Amino acid sequence: MNIVKVGMADLNITKSPNRIRTTGLGSCVGVVLFDSQSKISGMAHVMLPDSSLSKGLLNVAKYADTAIPKLIEDMERAGANARRIVAKMAGGAQMFAFTSTSDTMRIGPRNVEACRIALQEARIPIVAEDTGGNCGRTIELDSCTGMLNIRTVNQGVKEI
Incomplete structure (x- = not known):
């Protein structure tokens, strides 16, 4: 088993038995996708809601x-x-x-809403989430089970 790391404004995919992880989620949103039959999972570390905010070369992984x-x-x-x-x-x-x-200062809530809209447009159901608050998070998805492990500063670990 390997752990695939996803950086800020980055995305990647992996297959079972691997895991996929990102750290430093503050106002950013970690979106994980999982196909339980193929055991293929993906993660995006979304920094901003809308690519129209882009200046210069577009990093597609940066925007919801x-x-x-x-x-x-x-x-x-x-x-x-x-x-x-x-x-x-x-x-x-x-x-x-x-x-x-x-x-403009509500980046976290705007990111969450933009991710919801993008998933709705793609007809991908959101089956669980841990969003909002005021604490940073690290997340890791198990590509075997689809279980998302969330470590939150001062609040411990939970799985969704």
């Missing part, structure tokens, strides 16, 4: 609206079936308190 379709495409190319894929999400914290009610 481009990372999720790319992740599905990569999984299908590896043998997954999009009709069997389910999603889990973690992250999207509001890491800092702001006195302004400006929407």
Whole structure:
């Protein structure tokens, strides 16, 4: 078994018996996709909600609206079936308190909503999530079982 690491604004896929992990989810959202029949899983570490915010060369893994379709495409190319894929999400914290009610400072909640929309458009059901709050997270998906292990600063470990 290997652990495939996914960096910030990155995405990757793997197959059973491997695991896939990302660290440092604050306002970023970790989206994991899993096909229980092929045992193929994928993860995207989404930093921002919308690729229209991009300046210069587009990193598709950085934005919810481009990372999720790319992740599905990569999984299908590896043998997954999009009709069997389910999603889990973690992250999207509001890491800092702001006195302004400006929407631009609510990056975590905006990331979560953008991921929900992208998954809905792809007809991928979200079967579990651990989003919001104000703590950072590390997540690791087991490609054998589809179980997502979430380590949260000051709150311990949980599985969804």
